[in-house]
Amino acid sequence: MTRTGAKQASSGNRTGMQTSPELAEELMEGASSAMPSSEGGVENIAESRGEYIAEGFPIGSMPMMPASEEGEADEEEAGMAVFLDKLSERLAFERQGVRLYEALLNKCQTLGESAPGPTLEEIEHIGSEELQHFLLVNNAITEIGGDPTVQSPCADVIGVASLGLVQILTDPRSSLPQCLQAMLTAELTDNDGWQLLIKLADNLGFDDMKAEFETALAHEEEHLQNVRNWLSECVLESAQV
Amino acid sequence: MTLDIFKEKGTPLDEQRFTWRELVQAPTSKLDDDAFTRVRIILMNGLEADRIRTSHAMARMMNGEMRLPLAKIRRIEQHQQTMVNWLLPADLSPLETTIAFEQVAIEVTASVALREPDEYMAQVYRFGLLEDFDHLYRFSGLMDRVMGADANNIIQNYSDIMPGRPTMVEHRAPEDDLREHYTSATADPLTKLHAATITASENQTHDYYMTIGPMFADPIARQLYAEIASIEEQHVTQYESMMDPNESPLEKWLLHEAMEVYNYLGCMAYETNPRVKDIWTRFVDYELGHLHTVMELFKTIENRDPAEILPQTLPEPIDYQSHRQFVRETLNAEVDLRASGTQFIHKDDEADRSPRSIEYREHMNSEGSPSEIVAAGYTWTPGTELTEGKSAFARGASA
Numbered sequence: 001m002t003r004t005g006a007k008q009a010s011s012g013n014r015t016g017m018q019t020s021p022e023l024a025e026e027l028m029e030g031a032s033s034a035m036p037s038s039e040g041g042v043e044n045i046a047e048s049r050g051e052y053i054a055e056g057f058p059i060g061s062m063p064m065m066p067a068s069e070e071g072e073a074d075e076e077e078a079g080m081a082v083f084l085d086k087l088s089e090r091l092a093f094e095r096q097g098v099r100l101y102e103a104l105l106n107k108c109q110t111l112g113e114s115a116p117g118p119t120l121e122e123i124e125h126i127g128s129e130e131l132q133h134f135l136l137v138n139n140a141i142t143e144i145g146g147d148p149t150v151q152s153p154c155a156d157v158i159g160v161a162s163l164g165l166v167q168i169l170t171d172p173r174s175s176l177p178q179c180l181q182a183m184l185t186a187e188l189t190d191n192d193g194w195q196l197l198i199k200l201a202d203n204l205g206f207d208d209m210k211a212e213f214e215t216a217l218a219h220e221e222e223h224l225q226n227v228r229n230w231l232s233e234c235v236l237e238s239a240q241v
Numbered sequence: 242m243t244l245d246i247f248k249e250k251g252t253p254l255d256e257q258r259f260t261w262r263e264l265v266q267a268p269t270s271k272l273d274d275d276a277f278t279r280v281r282i283i284l285m286n287g288l289e290a291d292r293i294r295t296s297h298a299m300a301r302m303m304n305g306e307m308r309l310p311l312a313k314i315r316r317i318e319q320h321q322q323t324m325v326n327w328l329l330p331a332d333l334s335p336l337e338t339t340i341a342f343e344q345v346a347i348e349v350t351a352s353v354a355l356r357e358p359d360e361y362m363a364q365v366y367r368f369g370l371l372e373d374f375d376h377l378y379r380f381s382g383l384m385d386r387v388m389g390a391d392a393n394n395i396i397q398n399y400s401d402i403m404p405g406r407p408t409m410v411e412h413r414a415p416e417d418d419l420r421e422h423y424t425s426a427t428a429d430p431l432t433k434l435h436a437a438t439i440t441a442s443e444n445q446t447h448d449y450y451m452t453i454g455p456m457f458a459d460p461i462a463r464q465l466y467a468e469i470a471s472i473e474e475q476h477v478t479q480y481e482s483m484m485d486p487n488e489s490p491l492e493k494w495l496l497h498e499a500m501e502v503y504n505y506l507g508c509m510a511y512e513t514n515p516r517v518k519d520i521w522t523r524f525v526d527y528e529l530g531h532l533h534t535v536m537e538l539f540k541t542i543e544n545r546d547p548a549e550i551l552p553q554t555l556p557e558p559i560d561y562q563s564h565r566q567f568v569r570e571t572l573n574a575e576v577d578l579r580a581s582g583t584q585f586i587h588k589d590d591e592a593d594r595s596p597r598s599i600e601y602r603e604h605m606n607s608e609g610s611p612s613e614i615v616a617a618g619y620t621w622t623p624g625t626e627l628t629e630g631k632s633a634f635a636r637g638a639s640a
Contacts, residue, residue: 011273012273013272013273014272014273014274014275014276014397015271015272015393015394015395015397016394017393017398017623019397019398020397020398023397023398023399023563023565024398024623026398026401026565027393027396027398027400027401027402027565028623030401030402030403030565030569031401031402031403031620031621031622032620033403034403034404034620035404036404036616036617036618036619036620037404037407037409037613037616038613038616038617038618039617039618040614040617040618041617041618041619041631042386042631042632042633043633044613044614044615044617044618045386045387045459045461045614045615045617046633047614048460048461048464048609048611048614049459049460049461051460052460167331167332171331171332172267173267173330
């Protein structure tokens with residue numbers, strides 16, 4: 001396809017000091033000759049932030065669990081709360097992963113397949129596995145009495161952490177290697193996420209779940225290896241080395 | 242500028258149309274476009290936002306024969322604002338946009354202060370300029386120390402990043418934020434265009450900071466936005482108080498449309514990005530269409546001649562270039578000015594002449610000053626202060 005935007009490419013990146021050496025010189029001279037209005041350093045920010053940290057407000061909590069007979073959460077309940085929180089995190093991440101791969105497919109369909117890089121079929125394959133994983137975690141949460149529609153604290157945090165991934169994948173201007181770089185971040189996180197979930201399922205005695213999660217991890221390891229290879233090949237080829 | 246605004250009728254309102262696809266074009270590049278292209282986009286977004294804001298205010302107070310023309314033009318300006326604001330790219334973060342907003346406040350206000358024919362008004366602009374200048378330095382400290390990024394990637398060497406009038410002393414009692422106003426019958430048209438431009442621009446800055454401030458996680462970032470948004474509110478109070486209260490709402494609308502023509506023409510004259518220049522050119526014609534519609538309303542509703550208010554040709558436009566030397570001279574000469582009522586005084590006289598401001602400021606700062614905390618000992622350095630090894634780790638503070 002014809003990419004008209006590429007023909008309108010500008011005179012180049014203007015963010016560095018060397019874009020305009022004379023102006024840069026003036027800027028540095030001015031900054032170095034000025035006195036800060038108060039003494040101190042970055043520790044002043046840390047001290048202020050520390051006051052808020054000490055207040056101890058959390059990002060949020062898990063839904064209220066039914067109280068045990070003694071009226072206090074026992075060890076098992078605490079373990080289940082952590083497990084549900086991490087399951088909710090994985091659920092959110094896999095759900096977003098499906099959308100990320102849909103956006104990647106959209107990009108590759110528009111630009112056309114190119115070697116090196118993934119084929120459309122390969123992207124569809126990974127995307128369908130991410131969807132399976134989402135459904136797997138959805139069922140797992142339901143199975144142990146949780147509510148899969150809850151956004152748990154860990155699910156919220158992983159959503160904030162991966163906001164940039166969505167921005168990159170859905171930006172029409174991002175290139176295939178730039179998208180793959182973002183997907184590598186996602187896949188690295190995903191692999192570790194599954195490993196931790198397997199340990200939790202094992203320690204809590206959910207053996208069937210553990211086995212299903214191990215199958216998911218095997219898929220994710222393959223995703224990671226593929227994305228890593230595509231990215232590496234794309235970058236090396238563009239560097240012509 | 243030689244354009245005769247009485248002869249040039251622009252695009253008729255009925256022909257001012259958009260599609261969603263037109264409104265949302267490929268954005269500019271944060272990395273490759275000139276910083277002044279971004280400055281113009283932000284300024285013009287602010288002017289359109291202001292017109293929509295004041296148009297709604299008019300509609301709420303004058304829901305009679307004016308409401309339909311207000312609604313018609315407001316709809317077009319809504320879409321003009323969209324087309325302009327959506328030129329900002331998704332990779333321009335809220336803090337990077339903030340840095341760009343302060344560059345607008347510095348460079349546009351500097352140009353206005355230099356061109357302003359009324360010496361008192363020019364003094365007001367210089368006074369505000371030194372405060373926005375300090376905001377750029379504080380936000381640059383935040384960007385460096387909290388985000389680990391260099392504000393000059395946005396500024397592109399054009400503006401200085403160093404302290405101005407310290408933000409912590411900019412907090413004033415309302416009595417000391419109000420200024421003398423121009424007199425419509427005798428004021429130079431440029432004085433009116435300037436007041437409308439800078440008021441709109443500052444109002445946008447205030448609204449933007451109030452929107453994005455809570456989006457930051459870091460408490461010092463949240464505090465800094467709270468503090469500087471408060472100053473921006475003072476600035477809106479200051480600049481809008483420069484306008485003649487005896488101007489009718491329709492007269493103010495007429496001036497606003499003329500101001501928009503004036504500024505789109507200026508953007509068109511300086512623009513380096515051809516796609517963006519096409520938009521400025523198109524909107525000069527749209528604004529001329531708005532101006533002539535309002536001229537007709539002025540004639541029929543107020544039975545007045547627009548030529549009483551408007552010049553035949555527009556003055557020289559805002560100068561989109563670095564005003565470093567002017568800003569430094571102003572800084573050296575006027576950083577110690579403070580306000581007392583509508584007048585400016587030396588800081589040594591503030592205790593006697595502006596006790597209300599001192600009392601207000603001391604209370605606001607009594608549990609710490611965010612702008613001082615964020616920039617304690619801060620000197621902007623190319624590539625961030627980490628290039629100088631200035632970090633908690635270098636000091637062994639992590640142990």
